[in-house]
Amino acid sequence: MLLTYFSLFLAATIVFILLLAAYCVSSRSARDREKQSPFECGFDPKSSARLPFSLRFFLxxxxxxxxxxxxxxxxxxxxxxxxxxxxxxxxxxxxxxxxxxxxxxxxxxxxxxxxxxxxxx
Structure with a gap:
């Protein structure tokens, strides 16, 4: 009976440590701000969204x-x-x-x- 409780405690501890490690590894930092910004078709997302679009290219x-x-x-x-x-x-x-x-x-x-x-x- 004691072995069952100890196994359960050990499994829960291992899962908690793995979750904590995964959270620490995947957390975003301020240096990743440029990677997190949207980038599409070479247009800078910080400028105006009303850039001229080539209708000829679209066709x-x-x-x-x-x-x-x-x-x-x-x-x-x-x-x-x-x-x-x-x-x-x-x-x-x-x-x-x-x-x-x-x-x-x-x-x-x-x-x-x-x-x-x-x-x-």
Missing amino acids: LSVIFLVFDIEIALLLPAPMMIFWGSKTFIICIMIFLLILTIGTLHEWNQGSLNWVYNKHTT
């Missing part, structure tokens, strides 16, 4: 996301063409046609230009 990133998703949709195409699924081949051809028309439209509108040129707008 280019949306176009990149669309093309990134299309690659994920086209990955099973070679396997399905190998298996000979005619319905899938027709769907892939329609999908590629829509993507080609969309790419040509974006190119015609000048959205795929990496450098802003004042003379093209």
